[in-house]
Amino acid sequence: MMKLDIQFFAVPFHRVSKTRKRMRRAHNALTAEGTTTCKNCGAQIKPHRICPKCGTYKGKTVVEEKA
Numbered sequence: 001m002m003k004l005d006i007q008f009f010a011v012p013f014h015r016v017s018k019t020r021k022r023m024r025r026a027h028n029a030l031t032a033e034g035t036t037t038c039k040n041c042g043a044q045i046k047p048h049r050i051c052p053k054c055g056t057y058k059g060k061t062v063v064e065e066k067a
């Protein structure tokens with residue numbers, strides 16, 4: 001039997017108006033990623049991650065700086 005390259009989609013019954021489309025997309029905006037300050041050096045860092053500036057996490061040195 002031949003394989004047909006036809007895909008079936010749900011066909012919209014009504015055209016979505018500009019206003020309805022824009023109202024739906026009003027909630028699609030991305031929000032800024034949250035940041036915290038490093039307790040050791042005070043840099044703005046991502047939460048629950050080792051500080052890339054000084055290499056500490058929860059006040060302990062995890063990664064030593066390269067010489």
Ligand SMILES: [Zn+2]
Pocket residue numbers: 038039040041042043051052053054055056
């Ligand atoms: Zn730091």
